[in-house]
Amino acid sequence: MELTNRFTVPAPVEQAWTRLLDLPAIAPCLPGATLTGFDGDDFTGTVKVKLGPISLTYKGTGHIRERDEEAHRVVVEASGRETRGPGTATATITATLAADGDDTRVDVTTDLTVTGRPAQFGRGMLGDVSTRLLDQFADCLGNQLRPSAPPEEPAETESPGTTPAAVTPPSPETTAVPEEATPIDLLEVTGAQALARRAAGYALAFVAGALVATAIARLRRRAR
Known part of the structure; x- marks a missing residue:
């Protein structure tokens, strides 16, 4: 089935385009998704879904199939399979960015195929889920792109003649462990509950x- 959505982010198109292709940065904005690895245009991850009391976890891979810098158009292919069931999900997602005044309009087309328990939701309900989840994603992305307030300068507390406090050397870098995302409750999202x-x-x-x-x-x- 094909789903179409549109949202706007408060940033110029070039800035929005750069951020949209920064997978580690936008991964926390994807409801239920956890990015477990990425290498260039390839990535791996998991998506957690709830159907009321039933929890499902999809483990899958994705690839940026097309990246048109001039047209600000990107095509992503992704597929996943339930870790404890026969269900599968595949999607080809096409996103096109265009300037909308000082903001950026993003048009998204998703060619989605779902098998297993989530397939019980019809096209209308899956479309509603898609719209609500993209709204959440757009809000999160917008918050990332909004300019932050300048940090306040710390007040000077040292009196003349005092010895400056010792500076603690930075600790060695550690490998970041991806934080598990909160599962998407489809019944709650659609109001079906x-x-x-x-x-x-x-x-x-x-x-x-x-x-x-x-x-x-x-x-x-x-x-x-």
């Missing part, structure tokens, strides 16, 4: 009514 609870309430009321009606019918039969 509230709908399911409402439907369950209606079902319970119907069952209760049916039981009462059956009991009354039996009492009438006995009275005859």
